Amino acid sequence: MINICRKSFGEFYHLYRDARKYPEKFYEYLRMSKESFDLLLSHLDPYLCGIGTNFRERISAEQRLVITLRFLATGESYRSLALHFRLGVATVSNIVNHTCMVIWDTMKSDYLPKPTQATLG
Template sequence: MSIETFDYILEKIGDKLKKKWSNFIKVPICPCERLIVTLRFLATGASFASLAFSFRLGKSTVGAIVKETTQDLWDNMFTIHMPQPNEQCFQEIAEQSWKLWNFPNCIGAIDGKHIRIKCPGNTGSMYYNYKHFFSIVLQGIADANCKLIAVEVGGYGKQSDGGTFSSSKIFNLLKSGELPVLGNTCLPNSEEIVPYVFLGDEAYPLLECLLRG
């Protein structure tokens, strides 16, 4: 991450990260350090214990900092950098997909990512995945520049990508016609009319608006 990007993020959420001075916390952890700790965790996946040792903080303090800062990041920045996709957004993605990857009518690539967790209580094997660890699933849609335009978190680790997709909000919006997906159009240099599609791997179902490879 560049210094300019770091300063931009700190400017957006710095006020939210400030803590009041008190008689038992004479020198509160500054917003800059809180953001650094959180970014290190997100970038490396290091344990709270190792981050606590590196930054000379308590392990529970690191956990609280990461939880609070990530929530502030999402609350204050998702509307700016990950707004709900609209027709114009999908049109730009389709144009970039053709320009960069020579693939027509593509409005995004979809896939799932297993996020390792400790097994929640009384859940049996619901979160135990095929990779043999406990996880929740993050399903994301990326544009032609590999930037996420939509994410959904919370699928059970035992679910396949197809199962996660079938129970996701994205699928329900597609099924009901509420997602502003572009209408059918001609392929480049052709008169054949075909729909715009998302791209997924073989774990996803083959649908009119979802092409799998």
């Protein structure tokens, strides 16, 4: 099964980690600076922790955010991302959906405040 070799060949464990060493490549890869990514991750980390089982290791908040940002930045299909990250298609779909909900729920009040009469002009 292709997913068994996730740590040996998966994109998160190689391409992403290598891209962190080169700011320009990191920006091309995720469409944001490493500093912006780390700040976003620090806000979302408590809400993105996956659950591990006896059968599979938990997927870190960092990997969940990388998968979601790759989806948003490239428009790649879940199937394609699943192959790149060596995960199941349903797993990638669940990660993207959950991460987007967490981003919205945790950041909307800071970055999209409720309109007031003053802001409506």
